[in-house]
Amino acid sequence: MPEITYVRGDATAPQGKGVKLVAHVCNDLGGWGKGFVLALSRRWPEPEAAYRRWHRERADNDFGLGAVQFVQVQPHLWVANMVGQRGMRTGSKGVPVRYEAIDTALGAVADRAEELGASVHMPRIGCGLAGGRWSRIEPLVEQRLSRRGIPVTVYDIG
Numbered sequence: 001m002p003e004i005t006y007v008r009g010d011a012t013a014p015q016g017k018g019v020k021l022v023a024h025v026c027n028d029l030g031g032w033g034k035g036f037v038l039a040l041s042r043r044w045p046e047p048e049a050a051y052r053r054w055h056r057e058r059a060d061n062d063f064g065l066g067a068v069q070f071v072q073v074q075p076h077l078w079v080a081n082m083v084g085q086r087g088m089r090t091g092s093k094g095v096p097v098r099y100e101a102i103d104t105a106l107g108a109v110a111d112r113a114e115e116l117g118a119s120v121h122m123p124r125i126g127c128g129l130a131g132g133r134w135s136r137i138e139p140l141v142e143q144r145l146s147r148r149g150i151p152v153t154v155y156d157i158g
Contacts, residue, residue, distance in 0.1 A: 002151050004141060008158030011036070012043045014121035015153065019076045021118040023109050025084035025102060025125045028065055030055035034088075035129045044073040051081045066104030070112055078118065080109050085130040095131025102126055102137060106144035119151040 007015065014020040024036050032041070032048050041048045050071045054063050063069075069081040082105035085096035102125065113120050122141075126132035145152050 002146055002149060004138065004146060005151070005153045007153055007155055009155045010039065010157065011121050011123045011155035012039050014077070014119075014155075016119060016151075019078075019116045019118035021070075021078045021080055021109065021113050021116065021120050023080040023082060023106075023120055023122040023125065025097075025105075025130055026051055026081050027085045027088050027096060027130075028063075028083050029087055031088055036123050040079065044079070046073050047071045047079040047081055054081070065098055065101035068105045068108040068112075078112075078116065080105075080112070082106070082109065082125070084126055088129070090131055097126040097130035097132030099126075099132065099136055099140065102132075103140045103144065106140055110144050110148050110150055113145070113150045114148065119153065120145055121153045121155065123155055123157075 011022055032051055050069055054069050065083050067083045071079045073079055084098055084102040084105055086098050087096050124134050126137050127134050141152055
């Protein structure tokens, strides 16, 4: 089983050869304006535009916790918009991160990565503004991706 590779760097500039899938967590409110999504939008306009359209048309699609939208940004590069947080603020129900939704979304990412023959690249998803703990998310990444033989690289800005 391949281990998760940890590197210092920028997940919007994924390292290595072949097809790559950059996975990150979005909220379920249609908001895109803080955290890792800003770095994504600086590099490519398509993920934000696709996410906003997906949210706007949610009555007619699968938008919601656990859903994933795959957006191609270059011939061998995709972005996975994973809906893994409820709302944007810590409140009476705790932090916005939803581990079950991230788990479900990672399963869909694994399926697409296998179809594409892609490696998966991500920041420490769900651990920034979403308020999650990597100690809870890392086992989900290992179970859903690494155990299926999908190479995963996690980027820490350094």
